[in-house]
Amino acid sequence: MKSKIAAMSKTSRDNFKTYAMVLIVYVVVMIFQAAGLVSSQMSGLLVPLCVYATMAVSLNLVVGILGELSLGHAGFMCVGAFAGAFFSKITENSMGTFPRFFLAIVIGGLVAGIFGFLIGIPVLRLNGDYLAIVTLAFGEIIKNIMNVLYVGQDASGLHFSMTSATDLNMDGATGNLIINGPQGITGTPFDSTFTAGIIILMISLIVVLNLMNSRDGRAIMSIRDNHIAAESVGINITKYKMTAFTISAVIAGCAGSLYAHNLASLIATPARFGYNMSIMFLVFVVLGGIGSMRGSIIAATILTLLPEILRFMAGYRMLIYSIVLIVIMIVNWNPKSRAWLAEHNLSRFLFKKHHEKKEVK
Amino acid sequence: MALLEISNLQISFGGLRAVDDFNLNIEKGELYGLIGPNGAGKTTVFNLLTGEYKPDEGIVKLDGRDITGKSTIEINKAGIARTFQNIRLFKQLSVIDNVKVGLHNQYQYSTATSILRLPKYFAVEKEMNDKAMALLKVFDLDQEAEYLSANLPYGKQRKLEIARALATNPKLLLLDEPAAGMNPNETEELMKTIKVLQKDFQMTILLIEHDMKLVSGICERLTVLNFGRILTQGDTKTVLKNPEVIKAYLGE
Ligand SMILES: Nc1ncnc2c1ncn2[C@@H]1O[C@H](COP(=O)(O)OP(=O)(O)O)[C@@H](O)[C@H]1O
Ligand SMILES: [Mg+2]
Numbered sequence: 001m002k003s004k005i006a007a008m009s010k011t012s013r014d015n016f017k018t019y020a021m022v023l024i025v026y027v028v029v030m031i032f033q034a035a036g037l038v039s040s041q042m043s044g045l046l047v048p049l050c051v052y053a054t055m056a057v058s059l060n061l062v063v064g065i066l067g068e069l070s071l072g073h074a075g076f077m078c079v080g081a082f083a084g085a086f087f088s089k090i091t092e093n094s095m096g097t098f099p100r101f102f103l104a105i106v107i108g109g110l111v112a113g114i115f116g117f118l119i120g121i122p123v124l125r126l127n128g129d130y131l132a133i134v135t136l137a138f139g140e141i142i143k144n145i146m147n148v149l150y151v152g153q154d155a156s157g158l159h160f161s162m163t164s165a166t167d168l169n170m171d172g173a174t175g176n177l178i179i180n181g182p183q184g185i186t187g188t189p190f191d192s193t194f195t196a197g198i199i200i201l202m203i204s205l206i207v208v209l210n211l212m213n214s215r216d217g218r219a220i221m222s223i224r225d226n227h228i229a230a231e232s233v234g235i236n237i238t239k240y241k242m243t244a245f246t247i248s249a250v251i252a253g254c255a256g257s258l259y260a261h262n263l264a265s266l267i268a269t270p271a272r273f274g275y276n277m278s279i280m281f282l283v284f285v286v287l288g289g290i291g292s293m294r295g296s297i298i299a300a301t302i303l304t305l306l307p308e309i310l311r312f313m314a315g316y317r318m319l320i321y322s323i324v325l326i327v328i329m330i331v332n333w334n335p336k337s338r339a340w341l342a343e344h345n346l347s348r349f350l351f352k353k354h355h356e357k358k359e360v361k
Numbered sequence: 362m363a364l365l366e367i368s369n370l371q372i373s374f375g376g377l378r379a380v381d382d383f384n385l386n387i388e389k390g391e392l393y394g395l396i397g398p399n400g401a402g403k404t405t406v407f408n409l410l411t412g413e414y415k416p417d418e419g420i421v422k423l424d425g426r427d428i429t430g431k432s433t434i435e436i437n438k439a440g441i442a443r444t445f446q447n448i449r450l451f452k453q454l455s456v457i458d459n460v461k462v463g464l465h466n467q468y469q470y471s472t473a474t475s476i477l478r479l480p481k482y483f484a485v486e487k488e489m490n491d492k493a494m495a496l497l498k499v500f501d502l503d504q505e506a507e508y509l510s511a512n513l514p515y516g517k518q519r520k521l522e523i524a525r526a527l528a529t530n531p532k533l534l535l536l537d538e539p540a541a542g543m544n545p546n547e548t549e550e551l552m553k554t555i556k557v558l559q560k561d562f563q564m565t566i567l568l569i570e571h572d573m574k575l576v577s578g579i580c581e582r583l584t585v586l587n588f589g590r591i592l593t594q595g596d597t598k599t600v601l602k603n604p605e606v607i608k609a610y611l612g613e
Contacts, residue, residue, distance in 0.1 A: 010507070070508045077593050173476055206475050210476045210478060211476055213475075214470075214472075214475030214476075214482065214486075215461075215470060215475060215486075215489075216467060216472050216475055217475070218454065218458055218461055218462050218465070219462065219465055221453065221458075222454065222462040224453070225450070225451035225452050225454060226449045226450070226452070228413075228445075229445065229449035229450070229451065229525075230451070231434060231437075231552055232411060232437060232442070232445075232530050233437060233442065233463045233465065233525060233526070233528070234437035234465065234529055235465060236434060241473060265582060291453075318612065
């Protein structure tokens, strides 16, 4: 086993470490949970943690690998959440838990992917920060639409309305309100587990890391580094921007569907799917190191658990949270601290290999 | 039939005629020089040939095929590759990955193949690696294959740009000031490498250069550009003796 690891390329070894990190954390948490050492508040955070880490990986694909900015990633999560929950609601009595949940995740991803694709078609043809502006608007619009959308099901099929539940004109006897405007979706089956979350996070990681280290991934990163040069060697810029952005949206949609199956009531509130949430994902990406998937996951984990760990400090909680944010920022990006970490052989724990500067002669 | 046929090429920026009535024929296998003072319009000619700019007038034919006004990607696929006066490497990619981006259109496997790591992925990647290493070897860059391209010294960055352009398997290679910023030893080495490209790779090369030693040493024919217009063209010795050229360009 050891010699096998040594024979791998530097990149594969680095990816392997990232997978190992996620799996070790999973095993440790499961052991602690079995031993009754995890508080119920902590337990409640495990699924959201996987959701946020997956969102960070998804956004890092856009920001770190493609080099574009998305300020509405919570919007894709929102679309995926509602699509997945909706599917689970209408099939609740006709399908077994596992196939239903599996399909709900896939559908969440597909629907978000379609939105990503449709947004990408006009916007990704342009060079400039247009994607940031359009995704920002998308996130806000989706959230508002979900607050006025009513969908019901009765014997004659599905009914839609943008005004009120009574406008659905459903058959009173068989009518079943599924999406209830500002009250959203209630009673989605609680299918999400920590294990399911880790599986989705792992699959997202494998997809993104394998993509990065491939023909398509190199094309995507060449666009990020120099789009004029990329075009000069025949790289189809729009095609590869679309590929990266659509895959990112699919992953965000899967994360959203996972999230929805962990909520008693799914409501498109600003706290869950608004601009602040999109910015929080961006904070994970920036703090963890742009382009570093492992860093994104670590940052998402620390920043999700921190408020809970600091709960006993009551009023000072957010103060400490901000200080930790600033400290991570300084440690991660300050050239001097990076040099210090490199000198003490610590940088490999924090940064991916590409960031290490190597002198040639 | 010449490999590259340019007739009456013209472009203006605002009121400025950056390139005017530009004509040039380059034969297959030729090493051709484009010279002229700064701002003469040399890089603009390259940008017109590669589709970066669309000409106001004129026709460009490669191997008899009209490529005027085509997109940069189509032109690269048709067989023109270039380097840039201001180095444009993929800075955060390794040296070998820069070349592998150049190989992109000659090797195929799907996105799903890469994500699922199907056998085809490993087979094609191995072929790409071998091909890229062979190219790096020509430029004496094989030792630095895994380095971050941004960390290469200047002279090697210029060479890597040529290797990347060559990776697209072009018929015509355009080099924009390949020796700029190189010391005399590096320039000497570059001259040898360019000769190798011409002899062993049967490459046709059009190059812009200020280093007169390089130009007179390797170019067979020259075109001199001044204020967007052709001052003179012909075989290197004759052109460099032309009093007008000496006055406009060499004599300061
Ligand atoms: N995109 C552009 N917009 C406006 N002016 C341009 C543009 N590209 C080139 N020029 C002008 O065309 C002239 C020729 O430039 P260039 O081809 O770069 O000269 P050089 O011979 O030094 O390579 C210069 O005056 C330059 O400012
Ligand atoms: Mg120039």
